Amino acid sequence: MTSHSDDGDHHDHDHHDNHFSAVQARVKALETVLTQKGLIDPAAIDAIVDTYETKIGPRNGARVVAKAWSEPDFAGWLRSDATAAIASLGYTGRQGEHMRAVFNTPETHNLVVCTLCSCYPWSVLGLPPVWYKAPPYRSRAVIDPRGVLDEFGVTLPDTKKIRVWDSTAELRYIVIPERPFGTESLDQQALADLVTRDSMIGTGLAKSAGEAR
Amino acid sequence: MNGAQDLGGQHGMGPVAPEKDEPYFHAEWEKRALGLTLSCGAFGAWTIDESRHARESLAPATYLSASYYEIWIRGLEILLKRHGFISAAELAAGQMLDNGREPKRILTADMVPGVLAKGGPCDRPAPDQPLFAAGDPVRTKNFNPETHTRLPRYARAKKGFIEAVQGSFVFPDDNAHGKGENPQWVYTVVFDGEEIWGEGADPTLTVSIDAWESYLERV
Numbered sequence: 001m002t003s004h005s006d007d008g009d010h011h012d013h014d015h016h017d018n019h020f021s022a023v024q025a026r027v028k029a030l031e032t033v034l035t036q037k038g039l040i041d042p043a044a045i046d047a048i049v050d051t052y053e054t055k056i057g058p059r060n061g062a063r064v065v066a067k068a069w070s071e072p073d074f075a076g077w078l079r080s081d082a083t084a085a086i087a088s089l090g091y092t093g094r095q096g097e098h099m100r101a102v103f104n105t106p107e108t109h110n111l112v113v114c115t116l117c118s119c120y121p122w123s124v125l126g127l128p129p130v131w132y133k134a135p136p137y138r139s140r141a142v143i144d145p146r147g148v149l150d151e152f153g154v155t156l157p158d159t160k161k162i163r164v165w166d167s168t169a170e171l172r173y174i175v176i177p178e179r180p181f182g183t184e185s186l187d188q189q190a191l192a193d194l195v196t197r198d199s200m201i202g203t204g205l206a207k208s209a210g211e212a213r
Numbered sequence: 214m215n216g217a218q219d220l221g222g223q224h225g226m227g228p229v230a231p232e233k234d235e236p237y238f239h240a241e242w243e244k245r246a247l248g249l250t251l252s253c254g255a256f257g258a259w260t261i262d263e264s265r266h267a268r269e270s271l272a273p274a275t276y277l278s279a280s281y282y283e284i285w286i287r288g289l290e291i292l293l294k295r296h297g298f299i300s301a302a303e304l305a306a307g308q309m310l311d312n313g314r315e316p317k318r319i320l321t322a323d324m325v326p327g328v329l330a331k332g333g334p335c336d337r338p339a340p341d342q343p344l345f346a347a348g349d350p351v352r353t354k355n356f357n358p359e360t361h362t363r364l365p366r367y368a369r370a371k372k373g374f375i376e377a378v379q380g381s382f383v384f385p386d387d388n389a390h391g392k393g394e395n396p397q398w399v400y401t402v403v404f405d406g407e408e409i410w411g412e413g414a415d416p417t418l419t420v421s422i423d424a425w426e427s428y429l430e431r432v
Contacts, residue, residue, distance in 0.1 A: 023283050027242040029307035030290065031249060033299055036309035039256070043322035045248025051329055052247070053237050094251075094332040098380075115221035115365050117265055118281055123332075127247070129235050133281035135226040142221045142367065142420050143410055151229045161417045166221065168363045169399050169423030170335050170382055203231070 057126035058197035060091045061174055064124055065200065066191035068101070069179040078176065079103070086124060086174075096123020096172055102165060103176045104202075109156055110175045111149070111202035113141035114167040121172035125197060132201065142166060152203045175199065177206040214266075214359050215366060217273035222367040222410070246282040250289050255328060256316035258296045261335075262389035266361040267291040337396035339381030343426070345400055349375045350432040353402070353424065361389035364428045368420075372432060373404035376421065384425055398426040 034040040064086055068075040077085040082099040086092075099121060102110045114120065115138050120128035131137050140148050145162045149155070156162070165173050177199040183191060186209070194211070198204030220226070238244050254264065268288035269276070276284060293299045297314040320328060345351060355370035356362070363385050379401055383394040406418030 023280075023286070024240065024242040026283075027245050027249070027286055029304060030286065030293075030299075031245055032307055033303045033309055034249065034253070034293075037299070037313060039298060039316060039319060040249065040252045041319065041321045044252055044320045044325050045245060047322045047325035048248045048251050048329070049238075049244040051325065056329075057237075092332070093330040094328075097332045097334040098336060098382075100379075113221075115367075116218055116363060117268065127237055129232070130239070130280070131229050131231050134229075135220055135223070135277060136229045138220040139223040139226045140229070144415070145418060146415060148229055152231055159417070161419065162415065163403075164418065164420045166365065166368075166420060166422045168365060169379070169425070171379055171399075171401075171423050198231075 052122075052127050056091075056122065058124075058200065059192070060089070060126070061121070061124035061197070061200045062192040062195035063089060063188070064091070064101075064174065065176055065195045065206075066188040068103075068176050069183075069191055070188050075103075075176075082174070091123045093123050095119070096121050098171050099124070100171050100173050101176050102163075102173055104178045106178070108161040108163055109202065110163050110165060110173075111141060111145050112165045112167060112173045112175060113138060115139070115142055116166075116168060119167040119170075119172065121174050123172075124174050125200060129197075149203065152198060154204060175202045177204075180206050180208045182209045214269060214361065215357055216269040217271070217276035218269035219366050221365045243280075243282045246286045250285045251329075252320045253289055253293060253298075255318055255320035255324075256296075256298070257318055258298070258314075258316060259292050260383075260388050261333065262361060262383070262385040263391070264288060264292060265385070266389040267295075269361070335383040335394075336380050337383055337394055339396045339398055343378050343381075343398040343400075345375045345378070345398075345426070345429065345431075347375055347377055351375055351400075351402060351429045352432050353428055354430060358386070360386065362386045362428075364424060365422065367409055368402075368404065368422050368424075371404050371408050373402045373408065373421075376401045376403045379423060382425070384427070386425070386427075399423050400426070400429065402429065 068078050078101040082101040086099050104110055118128055118133040142164050145164055194207040196204050199206045268284050271287055303310050352372050353369055379399045381396045382399045384397045387393055387395045401421050402424045403419050403421045406414040409420055
């Protein structure tokens with residue numbers, strides 16, 4: 001098992017803490033200058049933050065997955081035109097303009113990364129977690145996906161194929177995880193509760209029926 | 214550019230260390246960093262490609278030791294200075310010294326829902342038909358521009374095949390440098406793990422990138 005104590009010098013939060021006050025001052029200075037110049041509206045910043053804290057997040061994606069599990073026609077639409085299928089649920093906009101849905105199967109597991117920056121499907125998953133944007137994940141997902149998955153507590157059969165999608169262009173990917181066994185009787189709301197953010201990146205699997213709630 | 218941002222396949226970066234129940238923000242300044250970046254992007258003075266290039270142009274030691282919101286803020290400072298909205302002296306002083314340039318648009322709170330819902334689609338009609346079709350074998354080119362590119366080093370001069378024609382999109386290698394959108398076809402190109410990583414590669418691994426047409430040549 002890897003842990004924070006193994007290699008603390010390289011862990012993102014140490015950087016975070018060391019630089020905290022300097023960065024905080026830097027951001028404050030920038031916001032002050034821009035506000036004095038009338039170039040920004042501080043209330044707009046509040047509105048942006050509120051949007052991504054309370055309105056747009058991985059529950060959007062979970063509803064997409066639950067619908068795909070329940071409705072074959074919708075799953076087919078996701079395969080042929082994910083942008084339109086997802087927009088039909090009201091999920092559109094910034095960093096979700098060009099969506100692709102990739103389906104896990106018994107044979108293949110999909111994993112999404114952006115090795116060059118931090119491309120992520122904001123419209124369905126919200127803001128990316130720190131680890132998604134940090135060097136360890138971005139460097140290793142393409143060369144050692146099983147090692148990365150192990151750190152998320154996910155072990156796949158040795159024979160399972162792994163497909164890593166490096167988001168190098170403007171397409172944004174959502175993984176449709178495999179539907180867990182024993183969930184035939186669940187409605188879409190209950191199914192959505194099984195869908196974790198990580199399962200839609202590929203660093204996790206959907207929860208089993210027994211794990212719900 | 215072969216900068217610190219091009220991380221695929223690098224070693225020594227440490228464990229991923231996912232955080233349980235991670236909050237959206239770890240400090241107030243991260244919220245301001247997000248909001249400032251999006252607000253200033255709304256000026257319409259630069260493209261997303263130029264902003265990516267500003268971030269990847271940070272010195273490697275800075276890039277690798279900064280959190281991502283710090284990278285954003287440092288990139289934003291570069292863009293604001295380059296386009297005449299603020300000066301280095303103002304940043305150092307932490308206050309306004311000159312008027313500076315006026316943007317085309319200033320994002321106000323009432324505009325936020327519409328702007329975020331609209332996003333910034335970057336698909337554009339291409340002047341020609343796609344050169345490649347699904348199933349075609351291709352090789353990525355080998356080049357090492359000092360300028361912006363979205364072809365990662367690990368995927369240069371590698372043989373793969375076209376899995377899908379994804380449409381035509383703004384070409385970032387030009388657009389990041391003010392040379393126009395010059396749309397090209399984009400393809401999902403799939404490589405065997407062994408083609409990329411050679412000896413010892415995970416035999417179950419395939420990796421795909423989304424590649425603009427000019428990154429590719431026929432095999």
